[in-house]
Amino acid sequence: MKNPAQVLLFRLLQRVGGKRRHGRPMKAAQQFRQRMVLPGGPLLAAHHAHSDSRAVPSGPSKVRNHALPNDIQPSMSPKPSAIELVGVTKCFGSLVALERTDLVFQAGKTTILIGPSGCGKSTILRLIVGLLQPTAGLVRFEDRVLSPETILSLRRRMGYVIQEGGLFPHLTARQNILLLAEHLRQSPEEMRARLGELCELTRLTPASLSRYPLELSGGQRQRVCLIRALMLRPDVLLLDEPLAALDPMVRANLQVELKAIFQQIGQTVIFVTHDLAEAAWLGDQIVLLRQGRVVQSGTFAALREQPASSFVSEFINAQRKLALV
Numbered sequence: 001m002k003n004p005a006q007v008l009l010f011r012l013l014q015r016v017g018g019k020r021r022h023g024r025p026m027k028a029a030q031q032f033r034q035r036m037v038l039p040g041g042p043l044l045a046a047h048h049a050h051s052d053s054r055a056v057p058s059g060p061s062k063v064r065n066h067a068l069p070n071d072i073q074p075s076m077s078p079k080p081s082a083i084e085l086v087g088v089t090k091c092f093g094s095l096v097a098l099e100r101t102d103l104v105f106q107a108g109k110t111t112i113l114i115g116p117s118g119c120g121k122s123t124i125l126r127l128i129v130g131l132l133q134p135t136a137g138l139v140r141f142e143d144r145v146l147s148p149e150t151i152l153s154l155r156r157r158m159g160y161v162i163q164e165g166g167l168f169p170h171l172t173a174r175q176n177i178l179l180l181a182e183h184l185r186q187s188p189e190e191m192r193a194r195l196g197e198l199c200e201l202t203r204l205t206p207a208s209l210s211r212y213p214l215e216l217s218g219g220q221r222q223r224v225c226l227i228r229a230l231m232l233r234p235d236v237l238l239l240d241e242p243l244a245a246l247d248p249m250v251r252a253n254l255q256v257e258l259k260a261i262f263q264q265i266g267q268t269v270i271f272v273t274h275d276l277a278e279a280a281w282l283g284d285q286i287v288l289l290r291q292g293r294v295v296q297s298g299t300f301a302a303l304r305e306q307p308a309s310s311f312v313s314e315f316i317n318a319q320r321k322l323a324l325v
């Protein structure tokens, strides 16, 4: 299994479970472990295969990202930064997935990571959520650096939605959503209240909660994923192409709803997409990447009116042409 969300959930459950030796595991978590052939089964192996190869030793990278405009330089940040990449490089063997990059994600804002396939968008999210470790540099969450010691507590403050959703097919929507909250022994009243709140926020009909992922529409599945990510009231919401698999009508509706949700919750959101219209609609700041480098960052208007390179104009024009077809 190579699904990062499932791997992440498993690791959280395993770590938390390990600390509660005297406690009785919750029902959903038990079911989860049995079905996933845990512990130490294929899921663990998949995690190691998926995560960091650390093939390149740490140290200052020769490649520098010079394309950063002032508006994302740490010292120029007008609001406190929720998350910061400081000189982060990520290599997979000889492949440089992310060149040395400094990037600030401002608290309470929605930042869009956009760019062609393979440019490093998901890598950035995986570095932030701790599924990957930087080859060089560091990731900071407020004033704390992500490290093996801090990752577990920091991860609980992040909600992560991946493109394929990562819902467990053998659990109902409700069980999927409550998996971690149950494991962390939230009270049933607290969970019920939060779930009700989130169904309202995402406009998911409560009847859908009893269904299995395959019995839900694509739009409903994404709402369930969003609820799951929001369940523990994370400080930061990370979404990796959450709407990419949806048909255009559902996608357009969800874009409108997501914008309202982001405004309502006022959280720090990092949203990956390859769709410029979606980026322009949802983002306070857009970070355009190409081949592991930040090409330009700023508002959509700034990218359109003051493109930092011909690639920026080409990227914008290519998407405009697509929209006209």
Ligand code: ADP
Binding pocket: 049, 050, 051, 092, 095, 096, 097, 115, 116, 117, 118, 119, 120, 121, 122, 123, 124
């Ligand atoms: P995208 O912008 O499409 O999300 P990714 O961040 O997933 O791109 O990938 C960036 C580059 O890193 C790609 O060339 C991809 O093939 C490579 N890559 C990503 N994850 C791994 C991995 N676990 N092992 C090896 N290469 C990887």
Ligand code: MG
Binding pocket: 121, 122, 123
């Ligand atoms: Mg990706």
